[in-house]
Amino acid sequence: MFEFINNSEDRGQVGIGTLIVFIAMVLVAAIAAGVLINTAGFLQSQAEATGQESTDLVSExxxxxxxxxxxxxxxxxxxxxxxxxxxxxxxxxxxxxxxxxxxxxxxxxxxxxxxxxxxxxxxxxxxxxxxxxxxxxxxxxxxxxxxxxxxxxxxxxxxxxxxxxxxxxxxxxxxxxxxxxxxxxxxxxxxxxxxxxxxxxxxxxxxxxxxxxxxxxxxxxxxxxxxxxxxxxxx
Incomplete structure (x- = not known):
C-alpha cells in the first residue's frame, strides 16, 4: 500500500526541493510584509499631514x-x-x-x-x-x-x-x-x-x-x- 524510498540519494533530493520552496515562501512573505509596512508608514504620514492642515485651517x-x-x-x-x-x-x-x-x-x-x-x-x-x-x-x-x-x-x-x-x-x-x-x-x-x-x-x-x-x-x-x-x- 505504501511506497518507501529506500535510496538515500532520492530522499536528499526531495528534502532540498522542499527547503527551496520553503525559502521562496519566506522571501515572498518578507517582501509582502515590507511593502505593507512601507505603505502603512506612508499612509500614516499622509494622514498626520492632512490632520495638521485641517487643524491649521480651523485654528490658524x-x-x-x-x-x-x-x-x-x-x-x-x-x-x-x-x-x-x-x-x-x-x-x-x-x-x-x-x-x-x-x-x-x-x-x-x-x-x-x-x-x-x-x-x-x-x-x-x-x-x-x-x-x-x-x-x-x-x-x-x-x-x-x-x-x-x-x-x-x-x-x-x-x-x-x-x-x-x-x-x-x-x-x-x-x-x-x-x-x-x-x-x-x-x-x-x-x-x-x-x-x-x-x-x-x-x-x-x-x-x-x-x-x-x-x-x-x-x-x-x-x-x-x-x-x-x-x-x-x-x-
Missing part, C-alpha cells in the same frame, strides 16, 4: 475686530484710508501677516493684495495709506506706526491693523498710490477729478487668507453720507 485663522474708514474729503464723499483691526483666533499660534493675502473685490474690479513695508514713492517707510500701491496693504501697530515685515506677527499679546488705500484698485480707480494734501494737511487718494476713491454708499468684500490658507471674510459697507473731513466711520 485671523479674526477681524473692526472695520473703519477715515474720511479724507467730505465734499467728494471719499475715504483717505481703510483700516481693518485683526487678531489671532482663539488657540491660534503666531500668524505672520506679511505672508498673508487679501483677496479683494470692489467697485473697480478685483485684486490680490500682498504685504508691503515700503511706500509707493520708493521710500523706506510708509506715512499713510495714500502711499500704498494697488495690490498692496500695510500693517500698523497699536501706536499707528507702520511696521516692517518681520514685526507684523499676530500672537496672544499683540494685535495689528491692516491698512489699504481706498484710492487704488479694486477700491478706487488709480493703479498707483501717491501722496496728495490740501492746505489743511489732509491727505487724499488722488488729485485728479477723473479719478475716484472708495467712498459714500459703496461696498467691497475681502477674504483675508492666512499663511495656512485659513480664510476670514470681511464686508465693507460705507455709510451713505459723511459729515466731516478726518472723521472715522464704521464700514
Amino acid at each position: 485663522r485671523i479674526d477681524v475686530t473692526s472695520e473703519v474708514g477715515i474720511v479724507g474729503n467730505n465734499s467728494t464723499g471719499e475715504l483717505e484710508s481703510i483700516k481693518i483691526s485683526v487678531s489671532g483666533a482663539a488657540g491660534a499660534d503666531q500668524i505672520d501677516l506679511s505672508e498673508s493675502t487679501l483677496q479683494a473685490v470692489g467697485p473697480n474690479g478685483q485684486a490680490n493684495l500682498v504685504f508691503t513695508d515700503t511706500n509707493a514713492s520708493g521710500g523706506d517707510t510708509i506715512a499713510n495709506a495714500s502711499q500704498l500701491n494697488a495690490s498692496e496693504f500695510g500693517v500698523q501697530d497699536s501706536n499707528g506706526e507702520f511696521v516692517d515685515g518681520g514685526d507684523a506677527v499676530l500672537d496672544d499679546d499683540t494685535d495689528y491693523t491692516i491698512v489699504v488705500n481706498p484710492g487704488t484698485q479694486p477700491f478706487g480707480s488709480i493703479t498707483e498710490g501717491n501722496v496728495y494734501a490740501d492746505g489743511d494737511g489732509y491727505t487724499y487718494a488722488h488729485n485728479d477729478s477723473a479719478e475716484e476713491a472708495f467712498g459714500e454708499g459703496q461696498t467691497s468684500s475681502l477674504e483675508i487668507v492666512s499663511p495656512s490658507s485659513a480664510t476670514t471674510s470681511v464686508e465693507l459697507n460705507a455709510p451713505d453720507l459723511f459729515t466731516e473731513d478726518g472723521e472715522a466711520v464704521r464700514l
Whole structure:
C-alpha cells in the first residue's frame, strides 16, 4: 500500500526541493510584509499631514475686530484710508501677516493684495495709506506706526491693523498710490477729478487668507453720507 524510498540519494533530493520552496515562501512573505509596512508608514504620514492642515485651517485663522474708514474729503464723499483691526483666533499660534493675502473685490474690479513695508514713492517707510500701491496693504501697530515685515506677527499679546488705500484698485480707480494734501494737511487718494476713491454708499468684500490658507471674510459697507473731513466711520 505504501511506497518507501529506500535510496538515500532520492530522499536528499526531495528534502532540498522542499527547503527551496520553503525559502521562496519566506522571501515572498518578507517582501509582502515590507511593502505593507512601507505603505502603512506612508499612509500614516499622509494622514498626520492632512490632520495638521485641517487643524491649521480651523485654528490658524485671523479674526477681524473692526472695520473703519477715515474720511479724507467730505465734499467728494471719499475715504483717505481703510483700516481693518485683526487678531489671532482663539488657540491660534503666531500668524505672520506679511505672508498673508487679501483677496479683494470692489467697485473697480478685483485684486490680490500682498504685504508691503515700503511706500509707493520708493521710500523706506510708509506715512499713510495714500502711499500704498494697488495690490498692496500695510500693517500698523497699536501706536499707528507702520511696521516692517518681520514685526507684523499676530500672537496672544499683540494685535495689528491692516491698512489699504481706498484710492487704488479694486477700491478706487488709480493703479498707483501717491501722496496728495490740501492746505489743511489732509491727505487724499488722488488729485485728479477723473479719478475716484472708495467712498459714500459703496461696498467691497475681502477674504483675508492666512499663511495656512485659513480664510476670514470681511464686508465693507460705507455709510451713505459723511459729515466731516478726518472723521472715522464704521464700514
